[in-house]
Amino acid sequence: MPSPTGHSLLSPSGAHRWLVCTMAPRFEEQFPPSGDTKYTAEGTLAHSVCELYARQAFDGKMTKRQFNAALKKLQADESYTPEMLDTAQAYVNYLTEKANGYTDKPNVFFEQRVDLSDWIPEGFGSCDCIMIGDDTLHITDYKHGVGVPVDAKGNPQMRLYALGALKMFRAIYGDVIQKVSMGICQPRLYDTPKEDCMTVQELLDWGEMVKVKARMAFDGTGEFCPGEHCKFCRGKYQCPARAEHNTALEDFVGCVTPDKAGGVTDAQARMVLGLPRMLTNDEIGDLLRRGENLVSWYNDLKDYAQKALLNGEAIAGWKLVEGKSNRVIDDVDKLIEAMQKAGYDRAVLYKTEPLTLTAYEKLVGKAKFVEQFGDMISKPRGKPTLADEDDPRDPWSSAADDFKGVTANA
Numbered sequence: 001m002p003s004p005t006g007h008s009l010l011s012p013s014g015a016h017r018w019l020v021c022t023m024a025p026r027f028e029e030q031f032p033p034s035g036d037t038k039y040t041a042e043g044t045l046a047h048s049v050c051e052l053y054a055r056q057a058f059d060g061k062m063t064k065r066q067f068n069a070a071l072k073k074l075q076a077d078e079s080y081t082p083e084m085l086d087t088a089q090a091y092v093n094y095l096t097e098k099a100n101g102y103t104d105k106p107n108v109f110f111e112q113r114v115d116l117s118d119w120i121p122e123g124f125g126s127c128d129c130i131m132i133g134d135d136t137l138h139i140t141d142y143k144h145g146v147g148v149p150v151d152a153k154g155n156p157q158m159r160l161y162a163l164g165a166l167k168m169f170r171a172i173y174g175d176v177i178q179k180v181s182m183g184i185c186q187p188r189l190y191d192t193p194k195e196d197c198m199t200v201q202e203l204l205d206w207g208e209m210v211k212v213k214a215r216m217a218f219d220g221t222g223e224f225c226p227g228e229h230c231k232f233c234r235g236k237y238q239c240p241a242r243a244e245h246n247t248a249l250e251d252f253v254g255c256v257t258p259d260k261a262g263g264v265t266d267a268q269a270r271m272v273l274g275l276p277r278m279l280t281n282d283e284i285g286d287l288l289r290r291g292e293n294l295v296s297w298y299n300d301l302k303d304y305a306q307k308a309l310l311n312g313e314a315i316a317g318w319k320l321v322e323g324k325s326n327r328v329i330d331d332v333d334k335l336i337e338a339m340q341k342a343g344y345d346r347a348v349l350y351k352t353e354p355l356t357l358t359a360y361e362k363l364v365g366k367a368k369f370v371e372q373f374g375d376m377i378s379k380p381r382g383k384p385t386l387a388d389e390d391d392p393r394d395p396w397s398s399a400a401d402d403f404k405g406v407t408a409n410a
């Protein structure tokens, strides 16, 4: 969730970047923050709906009337979509499940600002939900976006929130708290939230490493370290280290073994038959990985150059041209009227189409729609999509794999 107020140079959400590239925060300061997008506004509103639902479920202080009035206010926001009620319910369901896992009712806190200055200079963060009871501290973060699947495993943002929460509650709970668990609820992408767990000692040890890196990042020392994390850096367009990294084409040299020297059986067989060697699947996997950041960097350069040219700046050797466009009807009603006058029947000039599923849900209300018509809706499997092996989504399996081991009874 975004920080409620103020700005910290080393934000928990940027920790995946500044822990690796300690030069990034001071370098980024030179570039204006990318303004709020419609997605930021949507995310902020969705968080508010989640918070309202969660407070109603856990605090028990709000009357039905107060809840409805607060919800109505949120629904009046132009970023509101009915889906936010479903995602808020998924968030509450997850929190309820976690709370039920405690022997005694845990203490629950929402939107809790935590002090991270023991680890990060001037650092702070804001936890969506902190749950504490038995010997366990549980942190939950809600994510509304669908563009980037977020995993909880080894997630530095979650760990920092956990450190802040631990600091806050250790004075009360002392050494009773031994375990820390962290959950990321991203209901528009996953039915089951992603989780990670560690001991308090493991978390504190990790915090010691953070202290060193955070100091360097705050002081702007260390080294530029380009990598996948660059895509969220404000300096990504003009960072020389990133450019140098991606133009070091010698990185690609030597990743393909010379012709007829492949060490795999299949390559040997081809050699025996006198056939030229082909790239192996291992080599293709390696090339894909090496080229990944290159493609993303090149696309960022194109974006930057286009914006600069639109602003009237010059980019040596490049210009803007008119892109492809499709013909449009200037005035549909006028055209139809003219065609009818010319003898075309109205029936052949129109077509009736069903609305989209989302539009039907909007019409009926999602919960009611599912209740009344849910058995007529199915979700086909998504197309197989190439992803990094560390991607948190489950691996795609073919229908044949799904039925492996299932035998028909004679």
Ligand code: SF4
Binding pocket: 017, 021, 023, 024, 027, 028, 224, 225, 226, 227, 229, 230, 233, 234, 235, 236, 237, 239, 241, 242
């Ligand atoms: S673009 Fe990458 S290498 Fe450059 S400052 Fe940002 S994170 Fe560091």
